[in-house]
Amino acid sequence: MRTVAALTGTLLLLLGSLTAWAADSPPRSVTSQGMASSEVDAGESRFEINAATDDSNATVKIGRTRSVGPGLPGHRSYFDTLTASATAPLAKGGGSTSLATNAGFPDAFTVTGKYSRLTVMRRIVDPADPKLKSIREEMQANALAEGVSADDVKDLVCDSGNVATYAASRLDEFDALFWDDSKPTIIWGGSGTVGRRDFEFLQDDLNKQSQSKTPWGFSAFAAVIPPTTETLLTAGVAYRRQWKDADETTLCPASGTSASITCKSGPGAAPIEATQKIAFAEWRHAFKKRAVSLKIEYDFENKLLAAGLPIYLLPSGDSGLGGGIRIDWVEAKGASFGVFVSKVFSLFPE
């Protein structure tokens, strides 16, 4: 709890930048047909605060989103997400990583800012389009035929979910009224992280010395969901400057007259710098009842190639797939196999 409270306090310092990002303005007024400019509207400023823990970290995150509709001449729509998070380690040396080269900033207190923009091409729906009425009537008729009461059918909202349930053969036709399915979904973004990690190591006189380091890094990515697929293709880069403990050693005092001596074990030198310069590519695909993700990374600094292949096999709650098996491979170390149970599959970048 104290850890979460400290993280929350840190994040409150970041609220000013998020507030400035949400400019206030009067409500838009619709006076004529045609597309309006995409100014940011007024509204009560709200921030979402989430706290979560896993085996090795406690994280508090605040986020802000902005939905911007199409402007002339195209029907391109944007959705922006800005988040700030603070992470503190709960257990030093803990935490599983999916790839050896993608360990993040283990055992460090870090603050991260992330931004992403998702872009799609939508269609402007004509209320008079006869297809809307036709599909809605078919959906309602089929729902009645399947035993849904007349009152419930009347309240049945005409959306993709209910069309998929009661008029599945027309789902593609329905979606085509709202989306330009010939265009992909494009997502891009980046993040920056700065942190603090404390180290202790042994000196020759067996005394322990403390030293603090400031790990930092940044990343950028671009992703695309090709038209009419449930596949995400991502490419990106990441730079991390961090430190790790020197090799463990055991030091004993010089021989004296005592019958016994006490030795000490620990890192035998000051922390070692461990910089990473990573390029990665990832393919994610959702099958009907399975999902798979293949990620390949190359660390140019350490000349290390690695790959990870989680295969999602088990359902998680009433939506999504969580749990399965994974294969990881690191150059010069070979492959390792494992199972995971708590990570839910998402088609979208994390």
Next chain:
Amino acid sequence: MAKKTISFKVEKKDGVQAFWIAVNQHDVPINGEQGSISVDEAGDHMLVWAFEGDSGGKLAITGTVGAKTVVEVKQSVIPPNRHRASGFKSFDLN
């Protein structure tokens, strides 16, 4: 013609990544969860929504004029094996 301002609240969960709503072919800019738009007081209006996310992702929309709810979508869900969903609903301000 007299106008009224509709205030919208949009809530997303279970993997919804992005959403957009529009009234009468005009997008409503949403900041965080809220946005608003002015419309003619008389006549029928149409709310349209579109959202992207993982299958099973849910969106809920509430439109109010003052304290009165004029349009509500309690839950719209992304169907299985899809990453986007959309819908429409007609309403008036009376």
